[in-house]
Amino acid sequence: MQQKAPAARGRNKASPSGVTTPSLPERPHARLKEIQFSDGTIMGLTPGEIIVFVGPNNAGKSAALKEIYGRLAHGQNFPTRVTTRVEFESSETGQEVEEWLARTARRDHLGNYIVSMVGTIHRGIVAINWDHRNLNGIQSLANTMILHLGTEARLSAVNPVDLVNLVTEVITHPLHRLYDDDELEERLDRIFFRAFRQNLIVNRGAGRQVMLHSGKRPKLPKGKDRQSNDFRTAVNQLPAVNDQGDGIRAFVGILASVLAADRDIILIDEPEAFLHPPQATTLGRVLAEETPTDRQLLVATHSTDFLRGMLDHSSPRVRVVRIQRAGDVNYIRELSPTTVRNVWADPLLRYSKVLDGLFHDAVLVCEGDADCRFYGAMLDAISANNSGPDIALVYGAGKSRIATIVQALKAIGVPVRVVVDFDILADEAGLRNLVESLGVNGPKSKRIGIQLGLQLSNEGLESLRQKLAMKSWEFLIKLKPLHSLKET
Incomplete structure (x- = not known):
């Protein structure tokens, strides 16, 4: 898969908006270099990239994040099914890592290292683990370089924590950093x-x-600071975040963890969980803007709103990768930046449900919203007693844009079919453009139009209409029970 130029690496953790994160002592670094998936696809990564995994339910998005963390932390023997190989790179030696801990960490009564925002790392095995990191993973050092945010971690991140002595004790929580x-x-x-x-x-x-x-926010009383009794009392009377709904807690928990922690690799599963669509969009945009440019962010999402926020930022750092499972194989396709620009440049496509297709097994494109409702009812009737792939219905606001939608969906490997009104036969160029967008070559697409025209002249309008209606019904029956939709 195409790689982008690596971002500059330095100690000042600058976000794309120009804001720097807290200056922390230098430490060893780890960067993801390559991920190989079960279909054989090898995805190369460079520092600073943002990878957004999309796809239908049970495709392997969340599992991929768990396996990436497991391989980095525990080595190549960590059991996997979505990925087959995860490689990372680092330049430090085991001795240099040990020296960094001795210089920056505190010690407990046994001499073990107590690391800020991480916890205890046992002495004596650090250098050995690090020198065998490609085989056995980086073990207890994983949490110094990798942040894996699941649902529970982000919700608990906003719970009150005991205050530490910032001079003599180690910071252990994002709230301490704030x-x-x-x-x-x-x-x-x-x-x-x-x-x-x-x-x-x-x-x-x-x-x-x-x-x-x-x-x-309470105003500071004149002549007083935030340690004054009046200000502290006013703050205490405000609602506590940990007593708010899960949406606010999750939003704050994600951002506090990402911005406060100094990690090279950040993994977030379903960041949109508990959020309303506008907040999911804002979170996507903020993560694209504020994640420091020398960190790698990998996200698994089920939300079109979150994805829109990511893409709204128009950052070249963002890569959209679709995972789709067929049997025991997970197939990987990356959405090209050109395709993203084409969809985003067309207002009707940008604000339509085209991107919803990324999260379904297949897409059926119709002309209008009423068509989608009609064929959706037909699909529901067909699938009442049997299961099958999850089909998204998307409309193109007329025939002219359907070919563009088809091309965008096919570019990322989404299986797509089209249902249009009968009057498409009156537009030879439009019919040819549509058929070619579905992968039929020019000469063959022209023959399709000629054959339909001959049928119309020989059989009459009503007869051909009835035959096409029956074909549509048969088409939907065949579409719904499919269990392998890897190919478009």
Whole structure:
């Protein structure tokens, strides 16, 4: 798969918007280099890329993220089914890693290392594990370089945590970082306000705990600072984020974890979970904008809204990869940047349901919304007593745009079929364009038009209409029970 030029690498973690993350001590780095999937596809990666995995249910998107983390942490013997090989690269030696820990970590009473935002790493095995990392994974060092955010992790990230001594103790939680870094709090507050029209405030007067509140930020009393009793009281009266709905908790948990942690590889499964569509779109856009340019972000999503947010940013960093499973094989197709630009440049396509096709087994393209409802009812009737692939119905707002939709869906490997009105026969050029978009070559597409014209003149309009109606019914019956839709 096509690789992009690697981003510049340095200590200042700058986001595309020009904002830098907290300056942290230098540490060893790990970058994903290649991922091979069960269909044999090898996907190369470079620093700074954002990979968005899309596809129908049970295609292997979430499993791919788990396997990537498992292979990095536990080595090539970690059991997998979606991926067959995961390679990463790093330049440090085991001795250099050990020296980094000795220089930056604190020690417990046994001499083990206590690392900020990670926890305990046992001494004596670090250099050995690192020098055998390609075979056995990086083991306990994984969480110093990889952030894997599942559902529970993002929700619990906003729960109040015990305050630590920022001088003598190790920071262990994203809320500690927010407590200690005013710039990071302001940055997250701006993002939160975009999504929910409320402020996000760190409560620095909650006794032995650090917690977050949402609402209208209290004004500082004249001549007083945020440690004043009046300000602390006003903050405490605001709703606590951990008492809010799962949507707010998940949104804040993801961004606090991503922005506060210094990780080379970030894996997020279903970031849109619990979010309404507008917030899912905002989250996609924010992650594309704010993820530092030397980090790799891999996301598995089921949401067209989240994907729209990612693509709205128009960043060359974003790559869309579709996974579709047939039996025990996971087939991989990458959406080319040219195809994305073509869809995004057409307002009717950009705001239609074309992208929904990425999350279904196949797509049936009709002319209008009423056609979609009619054929959807037919498909429901056919599939009442038997299961089959998940078919999305998409309309093209007329015949002229259907060929463009077909080309966009086929470019990423989405199986697609078309149902158009009878009057397509009156437009020879339009019919040929449509048939060719489905993969039929020029001479053959012309013969199809001639044959239909001869049938019309020989049999009459009503007879041909009845035959085409029967063909449509047979077509839908054949479409629904298919179990392998790898090819278009």
